[in-house]
Structures are given as structure tokens and as C-alpha cells.
Amino acid sequence: MDNPVIIFGAGGLGKASLEIFQANQVIVYCFLDDDKRLHGQEIAEIGIMGSTDDHGYTKFIGKKCDAFVALDEQNLRKGVFKMLNDRRKVMPINAIHPKAIISGHAYISYGLFANAGVVIGSFAKVGIGCILHSNAVIDYEAELGNYVQVGAGSIIHAGAKIEDEVFIGAGVTIAGPLEVGKGARIGAGSVVVENVKKGATVFGNPAKEV
Template sequence: MEKPVIIFGAGALGKAALEILNKNNIEVYCFLDDHEELHGTEINDVSVLGSTDDDGFLKFIGKKCEAFIAEEETTLRKRHVKLLNDRRKVMPVNLIHPDTSISDHAEMGHGNFLNAKVILGSSAKLGNHCILNTNAVIDHEVKIGDYVQLGAGAIVGTGAEIEDEVFIGTGAVLVPGVKIAKGARIGAGSIVIGNVESGETVFGNPAKPV
């Protein structure tokens, strides 16, 4: 990545994104955020210059700058991705902490956030716009869809399949081969030993529907 990056979102994930870019020696052009009270402020010497739909800044994306969506809420991320697709015909870049471990045989889409010490195993497939927090482990041959979030220390066992928009809490463990359907939520610290249905929330050891 040679171009500077514009970060969409000046919250906690935006600050983490800035740290990853700094560690990779990539310039950050600015933050854009829809909270007007943040406009004109700075985060570690990087300014919050305007809103996420400000054409004065959007016009640089795809020409002079790249973009990353640093919003944890899925609906917001989807909205910003659509804006970039529609107005600029681009996808957000991946942000990968230098302390991650990614197999040469893993596959990854666009707009993903991989924080420190994430492991992505051999033949694993990661979709688009996912958030993998510190120490998350994706074992080999795991398949992950789009807009999936993994909390810090979450472990996904070999051959598991995770569909779109799944949330997996901090420290949760998914045993090998389980299937987690679209929009399901796994509570922090849960041990998942069976399949989880679409939209279902499970918690506990072993995890059960809430």
C-alpha cells in the first residue's frame, strides 16, 4: 500500500486502525466521522476533517488515497462500503497488524481488520469487512463470510464454517467442524460444540440458546 489512507470513523476502532497503519509506516491522510463534535479535533496528530459523505474528501479516494472503514456496527460499515462502491468504485483496504501470522495458503477479501497476533491458518478463507481482534485464532480450512466479528482471544477450530454477520465474543471457542449460520451471536467465553442457527444467540459451556 503506497497511498495515504483516509479512516472512516474516529472511535476506538479508528484509533486501533491508526496504530496499525503507523506500525506499517503508512501515512494517514485524515479521519472522517459523522459526529460533528469531533470535527476539527486530532487523534495522535491526525485531524478529523469532516463527515463520511463529504465529497471534498471522498474525491481523493481511489486517486490519491485509499480508505478503511473503522466502524464496529455492521449497519454503518455496510453503508460506508456502499458509499465507496457507488461514488468512488473502490473497496476499502485490508489493515493487518505486523504481528499477525497469515498462512501463504490462506485467502482474504477486502476491508478486513486483523489486529496483533491474529493467526489465519492454512487454506482458511476470510471474506470481506471482517474484524478480527487481538489474539483471535482461525485454524486451517476455516471458512468465514462477510462482516464477521471475532473478539480478542476467540478460537475457531479446523474446518468450521461461519456465515455472514456473525458475532463471536471475546474468548469464545468453536470446536472443529461446527457451522454458524448468518447473523448468529456467540457470547464471550462460550464453548460451541454444535451448529448454531441463523440469528440465534448462544452462551455458556457448552453454549446453549439464550
């Protein structure tokens, strides 16, 4: 990775992404964020220069800069991915902490955020735009769809299949080769022992729909 990076989003996820890139000796050019109150401020001496659609900066992406999307609100995240793909003909790069462990036989797509302690096992698959917080484990042959967020310390057991846009809170266990349907939400600390249907919200040990 030779190009400097523009980070979309100057919140907590953006700050964590900055740390990852700096730990990997990657230059961060600037932040872009739609909160105009932040414009002109700095995070660890990196400026917040404008909004996420500021052509004065986005025009460099795919030429002189790469992009990373550090927005955890799903619709905003998907919107920036689409903009980068449609206008700039690029996809965001990955931000992978040097203390993450990713099998050489795993498949990861674009725009992945993987913080310290993340483990992605052999022949696991991780789709576009996933967010894996600290110490999340995606065990061997598990599959994550696109835009899945997995909270800190959560464990996705081997062979589980998590469909697109699922939110998994911190400390969750998906206990076996189960299926979690598109858009489902799993509350923090839950233990999932049966399939979760599309769009459902579940919580508890064992997890039940609420």
C-alpha cells in the same frame, strides 16, 4: 501500498487502525466520522476532518488516497463499504498488524481488520469487511463469511464455517468443524460444540440458545 489512507471512524477501532497503519509505515491522511462533536479534533496529530459522506474528502479516494472502514456497528460499516463501491468504484484496503500471522495459502478479501496476534491458518477463507481482534485464531480451512466480527482471544477451529454478519465475543471457542448461521451472536467466553442456527444468540459452556 503507496497512497495515504483515509480512515472512516474515529472511535476505538479507528485508533487501533491508525496504530496498524503507522506500524506498517503507511501515512494516514485524516479521519472521517459522523459525530460532529469530534470534527476539528486530532488523534495522535491526525485530524478528524468531516463526516463519512463529505465529498470534499471522499473525492480523493481511488485517486490520491485509499480508504479503510473502522466502524464496528455492522449497518454503518456495510453502508460505507457500499458507498465506496458504488460512488468511488473501490473497496477498502486491509489493516493487518505486523504481528499478525497470515498463511500464504489463506484467502483474505477486502477491508479486513486484523490486530496483533491474529493467526489465519492455511487455506482458511476470510470474507469482506471482517474484524479480527487481538489474538483471534482462524485455524486451517475455517471459513468466515462477510462482515464477521471475532473477539479478542477467540478460536475458530479448523474446518468451521461462519456465515455472514456473525458476531463472536471475546474468548469464544468454536470447538470443531461446526456451522454458525448468518447473523448469529455468540456471547463472550462461550464454548460452541454444536451448529448454531441463523440469527440465534447463544451463550455458555457448552453454548445454548438464549
